[in-house]
Amino acid sequence: MQLKPEYKERLDRALARTGLRPTKQREHVFSVLLEKLDHPTADDVYARARADMPTISLATVYNCLETLSASGLIKQVNFEREPTRYCPNLTAHAHFYCKESGEIEDIELSDDIINRLKAALPKGHTAHRIDIAFDGKCGGCHDGED
Amino acid sequence: MQLKPEYKERLDRALARTGLRPTKQREHVFSVLLEKLDHPTADDVYARARADMPTISLATVYNCLETLSASGLIKQVNFEREPTRYCPNLTAHAHFYCKESGEIEDIELSDDIINRLKAALPKGHTAHRIDIAFDGKCGGCHDGED
DNA sequence: ATAGATAATTATAATAATTCTAAATCCAAA
């Protein structure tokens, strides 16, 4: 579970930008997120992180996820009242949550749609974040329906 | 805090549709939501409801809000990890959350935008819900900025 | 109207995700 130099550099630069220290744990949690792009919860990340770093604590996982989010390296994703999930895809994208399979997919959004959404805001309002979440049934779960 | 006949009828019909009973509490909680259109939390609703119905319990407020949501009379609104808020506006709309003032605004969305969003989904996926939340600073909070 | 069956309300306990606390450890600058 080594962080590729490219990502290690990105991590170090992002942390330095805010005066935060690069630590083994932050590096490892970041690598866990990059390893499998499936929007894990903090508990999921904890379980995966412990495989290679058995002494890491859940509190640290939460701390690292918070630090990485604050540094702009990952994003938090929320569905209704479910536990927060984490995503290293930094493009402007929405999320599709299939209630049938539980799967979460990234939905890439064009600049055009983003701009139209921003244009729906009243004059003077500025958005520094737009969360878009779809709930539904994915194609796979529709196949073989009665 | 009387429910207008129009809304009383709508409530009764929606409850009957799912075999649920109209109760004083459900009626009252619905009226609280309609009274002030500001996206209150369950605790807010509890506080307002007790003004006219001092014996209502918090559990009942949660139950009523759940029932009203399930019946399609109100919607739940979530921002990040904050407590769920409730909204009786049934039009397709997004929410703008001003981090400065804490105010939450309805942002009406055209069918065109909704359709474009749905069109961004992969073939075969169907969405039965789309949540759109803006975080930012509203016009009022921008005025008189340095 | 009354009685029996069922649903809803209530007070309280339980749960679950997250945050806080304080002690131990680590890191980076001097």
Next chain:
DNA sequence: TTTGGATTTAGAATTATTATAATTATCTAT
């Protein structure tokens, strides 16, 4: 290498919400 602040850690605390079980209300059929 020392040292001070940052980070990690284990565990306690918090908070929104849900579950439980007893009581009360509503509905349906008589």
